Amino acid sequence: MQLRVAERVGRLRWIFLPLGLCALTAVGAHAAADVVGDRVLWCVDRVSAFFDAVFASWSVTAPLVDLVGLSQRSFFARALALAWELSADALIAIPLLGYDERDGKTELRTARALLRKTPTPLRLVRPLATVLVAIAGACSVARMVQGSVQLTLHASLLSHFAAACALFALLLVFVPRAGFRALEHADQKGHLVATGVFGTLVLAPMMLAALYASPLVSFFR
Amino acid sequence: MRRLAPIELLLAALCLWAGWYHTPAGALVRTAGAWIFRTHSTARPLLAYYGAGVYQPHAAPPPLLTAPVPPAQALGYGAWATAEHLGTPAALSARIKALAARLDGVDEAAMLALFCGEEPARYALTRAQDEDGSPRLEDLARALPPRSADCIAQASQALAQAGAYALAWPLPESIRITSPFGMREHPVLGIRRLHAGVDLGTAVGTPVRATAAGVVRRASSDGVNGRILVLDHGRGVTTMYCHNDELLVQDGEHVRRGQVISYSGNTGRSSGPHLHYQLDLGGQAVDPLRYRAGHPRISSAGAAD
Numbered sequence: 056m057q058l059r060v061a062e063r064v065g066r067l068r069w070i071f072l073p074l075g076l077c078a079l080t081a082v083g084a085h086a087a088a089d090v091v092g093d094r095v096l097w098c099v100d101r102v103s104a105f106f107d108a109v110f111a112s113w114s115v116t117a118p119l120v121d122l123v124g125l126s127q128r129s130f131f132a133r134a135l136a137l138a139w140e141l142s143a144d145a146l147i148a149i150p151l152l153g154y155d156e157r158d159g160k161t162e163l164r165t166a167r168a169l170l171r172k173t174p175t176p177l178r179l180v181r182p183l184a185t186v187l188v189a190i191a192g193a194c195s196v197a198r199m200v201q202g203s204v205q206l207t208l209h210a211s212l213l214s215h216f217a218a219a220c221a222l223f224a225l226l227l228v229f230v231p232r233a234g235f236r237a238l239e240h241a242d243q244k245g246h247l248v249a250t251g252v253f254g255t256l257v258l259a260p261m262m263l264a265a266l267y268a269s270p271l272v273s274f275f276r
Numbered sequence: 277m278r279r280l281a282p283i284e285l286l287l288a289a290l291c292l293w294a295g296w297y298h299t300p301a302g303a304l305v306r307t308a309g310a311w312i313f314r315t316h317s318t319a320r321p322l323l324a325y326y327g328a329g330v331y332q333p334h335a336a337p338p339p340l341l342t343a344p345v346p347p348a349q350a351l352g353y354g355a356w357a358t359a360e361h362l363g364t365p366a367a368l369s370a371r372i373k374a375l376a377a378r379l380d381g382v383d384e385a386a387m388l389a390l391f392c393g394e395e396p397a398r399y400a401l402t403r404a405q406d407e408d409g410s411p412r413l414e415d416l417a418r419a420l421p422p423r424s425a426d427c428i429a430q431a432s433q434a435l436a437q438a439g440a441y442a443l444a445w446p447l448p449e450s451i452r453i454t455s456p457f458g459m460r461e462h463p464v465l466g467i468r469r470l471h472a473g474v475d476l477g478t479a480v481g482t483p484v485r486a487t488a489a490g491v492v493r494r495a496s497s498d499g500v501n502g503r504i505l506v507l508d509h510g511r512g513v514t515t516m517y518c519h520n521d522e523l524l525v526q527d528g529e530h531v532r533r534g535q536v537i538s539y540s541g542n543t544g545r546s547s548g549p550h551l552h553y554q555l556d557l558g559g560q561a562v563d564p565l566r567y568r569a570g571h572p573r574i575s576s577a578g579a580a581d
């Protein structure tokens with residue numbers, strides 16, 4: 056009986072695995088973009104101060120200083136964070152929808168072969184970013200599980216356990232798959248230099264932010 | 277492998293659940309769904325999902341003050357300005373103090389407890405401490421499930437308003453206000469627009485003091501704002517000082533409340549020597565006089581920008 060249920064659910068894997076992987080990475084990208092909001096605001100301040108100084112030098116462009124008034128700084132910082140997150144989604148989360156499951160051994164063998172190919176920044180940046188962002192996503196999901204269990208059932212031990220289980224399972228079952236699919240996808244797309252440069256510009260800071268948004272240890276305290 | 281399918285399904289469901297609340301796509305789907313089925317949407321504007329979703333724009337202006345705010349009761353006033361029905365500022369202030377005493381003395385957690393309940397606040401504080409985070413409201417908010425979004429927004433608004441009530445004044449109070457906050461005809465450009473701060477007509481070289489402790493976000497110069505300082509006081513409170521003659525602090529520097537940060541001047545687009553002082557809460561300019569009772573001497577003649 057139990058096996059039959061598992062089998063029926065198993066037949067739907069082709070749909071829920073890619074969706075889950077994509078959602079996990081998108082959640083991670085949001086957590087990463089969110090956690091460095093202060094730094095984004097700092098960047099916007101620097102850029103805006105620079106442009107204000109430039110624009111204000113000529114009477115024709117002076118109104119532009121007012122256009123982006125002082126109060127709009129945080130609006131722009133947030134818009135920038137949103138654009139950054141969406142670019143990261145397009146680069147690493149959307150391709151995961153193309154995940155096509157094979158048995159574990161084949162996936163491992165393919166991944167190894169792909170890793171042995173000449174490593175170009177393109178081939179490395181995207182898979183690495185995918186894995187780091189997926190880890191940040193796993194932390195975000197685990198945090199949500201813990202908060203919901205704690206505030207619904209009021210059981211601290213249970214909520215800790217549920218969060219640790221969710222995190223562990225995601226790290227074991229979903230994160231490697233995301234990494235594999237990213238490797239495969241980067242290999243197919245590996246020759247486009249323009250997207251590669253853009254991707255690196257978007258994803259390099261995203262990787263740092265993702266590390267910052269992954270308090271792995273805190274779930275096992 | 278197939279036996280794991282139910283677990284994988286559960287994990288995928290958890291990821292989609294998190295994505296529903298914590299991605300722009302999720303917010304868009306929720307908004308679109310609410311629009312199609314004509315129900316109430318819990319989704320916020322997309323940009324409100326940053327900063328852990330704590331700073332909500334468009335706060336209603338606070339009630340008018342009848343007496344000066346005692347500095348020790350600023351938190352109570354902040355809560356009162358956000359939700360008047362909760363009680364008087366003095367009563368709220370006492371409640372927040374009692375809550376803070378039980379929550380490791382963290383004011384952010386106490387304010388969160390006032391709006392979201394003590395258990396969620398206590399849990400969020402423990403979680404933030406586990407992550408070695410400074411217990412800022414953003415860190416506390418991240419620990420709470422999506423259904424707390426509304427009360428978190430209220431708590432953040434209350435904290436920002438409390439920050440506004442606790443502000444000092446940049447110049448001696450005897451210096452008159454030459455142009456108040458609000459819509460007006462621009463003195464130099466001659467067009468109607470919002471004046472986002474207050475202008476204080478004062479001689480070049482008057483010492484300008486930081487109205488609260490904070491970090492210098494920006495110390496720069498341009499032809500419109502002149503020599504300008506932006507201070508970030510945390511909790512969504514920012515103050516700006518424009519048209520200075522000389523800046524005494526640099527980017528990233530920490531300043532104390534009352535520290536002399538600049539000498540006022542007449543730089544930038546200005547009709548005479550004055551200081552333009554502006555207060556922003558959660559990225560929105562508000563009238564600083566709303567947070568001060570009986571501020572003396574407003575006169576509309578004099579230097580402005």
Ligand SMILES: [Zn+2]
Binds near residue numbers: 471473475551553580
């Ligand atoms: Zn002004």
